[in-house]
Amino acid sequence: MSDQPLMLGAVLYEGFELLDLFGPLEMFTALPPDMLQAVLIAESKGPVRAGSMADSPMPSSVADYGFDDAPDLDVILVPGGVGTIAELENQKTLNFLRDRAGRAQITSSVCSGSALLAKAGLLDGHRATSNKMFFNLAVMQSDRVDWIETARWVDDGDVVTSSGVSAGIDMSLAIIARLFGQETAETIARGAEYTWHRDADVDPFAQYLNDGSV
Amino acid sequence: MSDQPLMLGAVLYEGFELLDLFGPLEMFTALPPDMLQAVLIAESKGPVRAGSMADSPMPSSVADYGFDDAPDLDVILVPGGVGTIAELENQKTLNFLRDRAGRAQITSSVCSGSALLAKAGLLDGHRATSNKMFFNLAVMQSDRVDWIETARWVDDGDVVTSSGVSAGIDMSLAIIARLFGQETAETIARGAEYTWHRDADVDPFAQYLNDGSV
Numbered sequence: 194m195s196d197q198p199l200m201l202g203a204v205l206y207e208g209f210e211l212l213d214l215f216g217p218l219e220m221f222t223a224l225p226p227d228m229l230q231a232v233l234i235a236e237s238k239g240p241v242r243a244g245s246m247a248d249s250p251m252p253s254s255v256a257d258y259g260f261d262d263a264p265d266l267d268v269i270l271v272p273g274g275v276g277t278i279a280e281l282e283n284q285k286t287l288n289f290l291r292d293r294a295g296r297a298q299i300t301s302s303v304c305s306g307s308a309l310l311a312k313a314g315l316l317d318g319h320r321a322t323s324n325k326m327f328f329n330l331a332v333m334q335s336d337r338v339d340w341i342e343t344a345r346w347v348d349d350g351d352v353v354t355s356s357g358v359s360a361g362i363d364m365s366l367a368i369i370a371r372l373f374g375q376e377t378a379e380t381i382a383r384g385a386e387y388t389w390h391r392d393a394d395v396d397p398f399a400q401y402l403n404d405g406s407v
Numbered sequence: 408m409s410d411q412p413l414m415l416g417a418v419l420y421e422g423f424e425l426l427d428l429f430g431p432l433e434m435f436t437a438l439p440p441d442m443l444q445a446v447l448i449a450e451s452k453g454p455v456r457a458g459s460m461a462d463s464p465m466p467s468s469v470a471d472y473g474f475d476d477a478p479d480l481d482v483i484l485v486p487g488g489v490g491t492i493a494e495l496e497n498q499k500t501l502n503f504l505r506d507r508a509g510r511a512q513i514t515s516s517v518c519s520g521s522a523l524l525a526k527a528g529l530l531d532g533h534r535a536t537s538n539k540m541f542f543n544l545a546v547m548q549s550d551r552v553d554w555i556e557t558a559r560w561v562d563d564g565d566v567v568t569s570s571g572v573s574a575g576i577d578m579s580l581a582i583i584a585r586l587f588g589q590e591t592a593e594t595i596a597r598g599a600e601y602t603w604h605r606d607a608d609v610d611p612f613a614q615y616l617n618d619g620s621v
Contacts (some may be wrong), residue, residue, distance in 0.1 A: 212433035212599060219426035219572065222463040233466045240454075240469050246598065249436040252447045255454050255467040325600060357600035358433065384460065384619075385426060386539060386571035386612045388604070398600045405598075 199372065201231040201268040202293070205256055206286060208244030208276020212358050213303040214254070217270055217365035223381040228373060232257045232264065236285055244275040260289045268368070269297050272361070273304030273324060280309060281334070287313045299368060300352050303361030307354040311335040320349045324357030325398045326405030343399040345390055356396060363390045413586065415445040415482040416507070419470055420500060422458030422490020426572050427517040428468070431484055431579035437595040442587060446471045446478065450499055458489040474503045482582070483511050486575070487518030487538060494523060495548070501527040513582060514566050517575030521568040525549040534563045538571030539612045540619030557613040559604055570610060577604045 201221055203214055214233075221231050235241045235256035243251040258264065271290065280286055290313045294300040302310050304324040310316050311334035322344040323331035332340050341347050346355035346364035348371070355364035366389050370378035382389040390397075415435055417428055435445050449455045449470035457465040472478065485504065494500055504527045508514040516524050518538040524530050525548035536558040537545035546554050555561050560569035560578035562585070569578035580603050584592035596603040604611075 210433070211429045211436070215425045215429035218466070219424070222425070222457075222459045222465060223461050224463065225461045226463045230464055231466075232464070243436075245436045247437050247439045249438065249440045250444055250446070251436060252432070252445075252471065253469040255469065257466065326598065357598075359599050359601040383612065383615060384540065384571075385573050387573040388602075388611055390602070397602055398597065401597060 198227050199229045199267040199298070200264050201229055201270060202234045202263055202266040203231065203270040203272065204286070204290065205233055205235040205241040205254065205272070206276050206280045206283070207242055208274050208279065209241065209272045210274035210304060210358060211243045213272030213274060213306065213361050216359065216362035217303065219385060220362060220365040220369060220381055223384060224369065224373065224377070229268070234258045234260065234263045236260055236283070238262070246275055260285060263293070265296070266293050267298045269293055269300040271302040271306035271309055273302070273306040273308070277305040277308055277330070281312050290315060298351065301364065301368060302354045303364065304355070304357045305330055307331045308334050310352065310354065311338055316352060316354070319352050320347050321352065321354040322347045322356055323354065325401045326357065326403070328403050342402055343396045344393060345396050346393050348393060356398065362387065367393065412441050413443045413481040413512070414478055415443055415484060416448045416477055416480040417445065417484040417486065418500070418504065419447055419449040419455040419468065419486070420490050420494045420497070421456055422488050422493065423455065423486045424488035424518060424572060425457045427486030427488060427520065427575050430573065430576035431517065433599060434576060434579040434583060434595055437598060438583065438587065438591070443482070448472045448474065448477045450474055450497070452476070460489055474499060479510070480507050481512045483507055483514040485516040485520035485523055487516070487520040487522070491519040491522055491544070495526050504529060512565065515578065515582060516568045517578065518569070518571045519544055521545045522548050524566065524568065525552055530566060530568070533566050534561050535566065535568040536561045536570055537568065539615045540571065540617070542617050556616055557610045558607060559610050560607050562607060570612065576601065581607065
């Protein structure tokens with residue numbers, strides 16, 4: 194482990210899913226700041242509005258950094274959400290992800306965030322997963338990915354992708370366990386009174402594959 | 408059910424716990440806006456910084472309304488967090504909660520949020536719970552509450568309180584089930600790929616009561 198804390202950057206965009214972002218962030222920010230620090234990054238710094246499948250009015254969270262002044266990142270977290278579809282056409286986001294993933298230790302996604310990673314080419318040659326209801330959205334972005342349909346999350350080394358929404362919490366604890374040890378992850382889960390699904394291969398929602406179609 | 412959507416107000420303050428707020432909000436905002444709408448409220452509108460037990464740098468989320476211009480509320484949600492202790496001395500917050508809870512259908516809290524409700528006198532004569540690690544913080548605020556140590560959440564009619572952090576997600580689904588039916592709650596949990604702990608009386612973390620002391 195290096196002397197410097199790891200820097201985690203969560204990449205936001207309009208229409209991100211609240212729990213995709215804040216579930217993992219809850220766990221990562223339970224680490225002491227001399228081990229890991231987390232920042233929110235968007236194309237431009239400032240408020241970014243979340244999205245909802247139900248088209249409800251949604252709150253905004255504040256990006257601390259824009260793409261142009263984001264710090265060096267060791268861990269990247271890309272949430273999904275209804276905004277993913279529009280973001281697939283945003284070359285600035287795809288370029289930022291390509292640029293930063295090449296220098297990061299772990300690039301991770303929650304839910305449809307893996308569609309963005311796939312579109313950026315970052316999952317080519319890798320095993321990866323996505324949310325159940327709209328699995329095909331991710332699959333459509335690249336046929337060079339070994340898409341795993343039944344998985345709570347898939348850890349393929351420098352890319353780690355999770356299934357839908359809540360699965361991101363389980364994935365984030367697994368990343369914490371890999372980086373800082375199992376006991377650290379267990380302590381964080383217990384502090385948050387979270388029943389951690391520890392087995393990446395057990396997927397309680399596999400039966401709902403493409404239930405929402407694309 | 409009335410013709411108007413229910414209005415849910417989440418009451419933020421500096422140092423709120425991310426998942427206390429955004430876990431329940433993920434579930435509530437999966438309801439169509441003609442059934443329920445959710446807004447963030449703070450003493451003053453604008454960015455409110457979250458808190459972390461680990462004292463990590465934390466992101467801000469934007470309060471849509473201040474106490475002075477908040478809409479009428481049918482459901483109130485009070486998150487906990489490291490900021491709770493300072494907020495217990497904020498009379499404006501306690502007064503806002505007293506005023507609005509008297510006119511709301513359900514006043515709910517997550518984690519140490521129940522300490523604020525207790526300090527405001529809103530739990531007197533009620534059954535209620537709080538997070539496990541710092542349970543005594545809530546208990547210290549009122550001896551007129553029937554504090555339930557072993558509970559994932561406690562539904563006592565117009566006040567519903569949950570145990571720590573993640574338990575708020577389970578509570579929010581129970582509130583949705585009460586207001587809109589079990590099938591609606593089940594559909595929302597499935598869409599978020601969330602394994603809902605459906606039994607309020609089963610508390611996997613009861614053994615850690617006051618592990619963090621006060």
